[in-house]
Amino acid sequence: MPVFVESAHDARDTRINPAHLTALPRLAAPPPTEGDNYEVVVVGSGPAGILSSVLLARYGLASVLTVDSKPESVHAGQADGLQPRTLEVLQSLDLAHEVLTQGCQMHEVAFWNPTDGDGKGIERTAFVPDVAVAARYPHEVTIHQGRIERILNEDLEKHGNAVQRGWEVTKFQLEEGEGEFPVVVTMQKTGGDEKRVVRCKHLIGADGAHSTVRKGMGLSLEGDTTDHVWGVIDTVCTTTFPDIRKRCAIHSSAGSIMIIPRERISGGAVLTRIYCQMEDSPAADKVASKESRGKVTLERIMEQARRVLAPYTIEFGHVDWWAAYQIGQRVAPKFQMSDSKGVPRVHIAGDACHTHSPKAGQGMNVSMMDAYNLSWKLAHTLLGLAPSSILHTYESERHSIAEQLIAFDRSFSTLFSTPLTTTSHTTSGLTHDEFLRVFRTGGGFTSGCGIEYSGSTLVDTSVRGVVTDGLRESGLLWPGRRVMNVRTKRFADANPRDLQDDMPSTGVYRLLVLLPSAFRATPGDFAGLLTAYSADIPARFPQGAVETVIVFPGERGNLEWTDFPACVRAQGEWTVLGDHYGCVYGTFSVDVAKGAVAVVRPDGYVGVVAGLQEGGDGVVDGWLRGVLVGV
Structure with a gap:
């Protein structure tokens, strides 16, 4: 039976099998041998x-x-x-x-559409946040x-x-x-x-x-197997277009392009990626598809970008890469x-x-x-x-996500390749408002923060009345959803902490215990409960396979380290956190008067949620016995 222990270089850095952790670098594995x-x-x-x-x-x-x-x-x-x-x-x-430090962060998306009236040029119709759902990093990085x-x-x-x-x-x-x-x-x-x-x-x-x-x-x-033909180019460009350093979705009477700002390259120049729609309609079959792609040249991509961006100008310098695709x-x-x-x-x-x-x-x-x-x-x-x-x-979790991805991508790609009408009053074509709506509603999925796994051995979808009413899309403490990041303060050293940083990807299950407000007044009343979650339950499984993160409401106030049971003091110095900033219980939609307990899977997704005192320890123990071997 593997034994979980703490590694020598970081008291918080546990591993399933720490034998590979050493102060000296190891030689890389040799090539395959018969x-x-x-x-x-x-x-x-x-x-x-x-x-x-x-x-x-x-x-x-x-x-x-x-x-x-x-x-x-x-x-x-x-x-x-x-x-x-x-x-x-x-x-x-x-x-x-x-x-995060060297990539290009995209915080905003600019939408450009045909000029209302004559439709001969383009005009900016909206700025919207690139990520519209709650996220630790509310942006993309290229x-x-x-x-x-x-x-x-x-x-x-x-x-x-x-x-x-x-x-x-x-x-x-x-x-x-x-x-x-x-x-x-x-x-x-x-x-x-x-x-x-x-x-x-x-x-x-x-x-x-x-x-x-x-x-x-x-x-x-x-x-x-067929789609519209697009060209893509990574280039250093000079342009009068004002939003070249933003992610842009541009529809014009000459076609559609998408602009993606990229990172700096050697010499201090910056790359820009431009996707250009090269054909008005999809190819009829694979043969026609291959022929259409074969007609796309670098010069054609550049010329199409110039036509779509007119009356703004764009000149192309260094080209890092280009291609034609039809996926x-x-x-x-x-x-x-x-x-x-x-x-x-x-x-x-x-x-x-x-x-x-x-x-x-x-x-x-x-x-x-x-x-x-x-x-x-x-x-x-x-x-x-x-x-x-x-x-x-x-397979059950990721195949479902792949199907959702395909459905969204098919819808979004079709909309992006569809010409926009020049006014919202016409009944033909696609309106800007319709396109914007699809972009916004897909944000939870595309950001990855709204992914939800359905019920299985690893996801108990009965929330047991713990989480109060709220929108699931906001990422509450919900089985099948990833644990949202919240800001806390560590009790031991008053260190401001992101909750996700205290749940690193080390292959262990974590019991997230959200104590009720009564704990502040009478912490001794909760000694048995904290002992159950911090010592009794983890001891029933391989050493280190289960660890406990404890959150108490509000600021530290009169609480002392000795108010916690000895088992917590011995094992949880780094994982006792206070809701100092007042965001944990509200973000998770947990009633602060009742508290809650959740089991977080090794991949950061919630497996089960239960009431803290109404048999929650039995729920947690039973769920863990279905996914871990006992000792």
């Missing part, structure tokens, strides 16, 4: 693949092989935008600093995908592993009755004849839209393949299981959240902390 056995083989080192490997390494799985057919990571183009929820996850891994991959690769190497480049997986098969390592993976050196055959317990296919792993599962991407909205019917005993053994993530246009701003975000959802479940299963049945929730 006949090797691995706990996990990850195929692909894009955002979904590399984040999977990083998380598995952090969770203590040393036997993970990551391979990629490409000789190096991307240097230009591809995804560039990170949504608020993705930023929260990177922060929980202490990997957000460079992104930064090159290659930099994200570099940050993750450095962290992977720091934890003793590395991507093995130049190895292409050609096939895999499940061999039943072959012991612990039933997945047989065949790979070949890219551009050569050298082959390797290895075995693993689990295979993750994060190998893109043309995924070999998905095809080996007998699956294909299903959905629309349909498609999703695989399944994300997992199980063995004869029903244990999911093969999993696909990212573009391997869903593709969409870049207009919804999801890019690498949904792919990385696939990895974030899957990795801790794999780690818990492989380390014997949880039944393998929790692996099934990866």
Whole structure:
């Protein structure tokens, strides 16, 4: 049975298996050897693949092989935008600093439409917040995908592993009755004849839209295969257009473009990404689609941008990358393949299981959240902390999100490609108000902050009357939703804290105990309750698998450290927090007179909520016994 302990370098930094944490850097894992056995083989080192490997390494799985057919990571183009929820996850891994300080933050979106009347020019019709839902980071960040991959690769190497480049997986098969390592993976050196055959317990296919792993599962991407033809360019430009450093959605009589400001590059210049609609209507079939894309040139993209922005001028300097694309909205019917005993053994993530246009701003975000959802479940299963049945929730949770993404992207892309009318009084075409409404209502989904997982082993949707009435869209303390960030003050040292920073991505469950107002007057009356949640319940599960975060209402006042039970003082110095700023209970819609308790999953999503004193300890204990092994 794995034992959770605290690492030497940070008393708050627990890991499922801390053996990989050491004061000295470890050598990176060697390349694959014929006949090797691995706990996990990850195929692909894009955002979904590399984040999977990083998380598995952090969770203590040393036997993970990551391979990629490409000789190096991307240097230009591809995804560039990170949504608020993705930023929260990177922060929980202490990997957000460079992104937040060197990326381009987008706080506002400008909408431009045809000039009312003659429609020959364009005019700004609205400024709206880029993120309209409650979020710790109320903005998007654009930064090159290659930099994200570099940050993750450095962290992977720091934890003793590395991507093995130049190895292409050609096939895999499940061999039943072959012991612990039933997945047989065949790979070949890219551009050569050298082959390797290895075995693993689990295979993750994060190998893109043309995924070999998905095809080996007998699956294909299903959905629309044609769309409007668009061109995209990353460039350094000079322009009289006033909103070039804002995210812009521009409709004109000459077509539509989207402007995405990018980060600085060498020499101090700044990049701008411009998406240009190149055709008025979608191609009729795949052949016509390929022909339409083939007609798109760099010069055509530049000229189309000039026409849409007129009467403003734009001149193009350095071009970092350009492309023509026509991506349909498609999703695989399944994300997992199980063995004869029903244990999911093969999993696909990212573009391997869903593709969409870049207009919804999801890019690498949904792919990385696939990895974030899957990795801790794999780690818990492989380390014997949880039944393998929790692996099934990866497909049920993430397939639903992929379908929602496809539906939203189809709607938004169609609207963006539809010409706008010049007045709101005409009955034909699309009005600005209609387009703006779709943009705003989709904000909870696109930001990632409004994602909600449905009921399952890991989500008990009966809220048991704890949370008061309110809009679920605002991100209340609700099963299936991520824990919103709130500002608190730590009791021990009066340190202002973001709650999410006290719930880092370390692979553990957390009991979030919101004490009622009566605790302030008679803290001794709650000694038994705090002992149950801080000591009794965690002791029933593997050491360190469950920890407790305690929040009391209001400021510190007359409270003393000795007012808390000895078990809290011994274990919870860093996780006793006060609602000093008066935002916790209101944000979570919890009655301060009653309090509440919630179990937060290792990925930051709420698993169950219960009343604090009305049998809440039994609810929490029962729920945990369904997702963790007992001791």
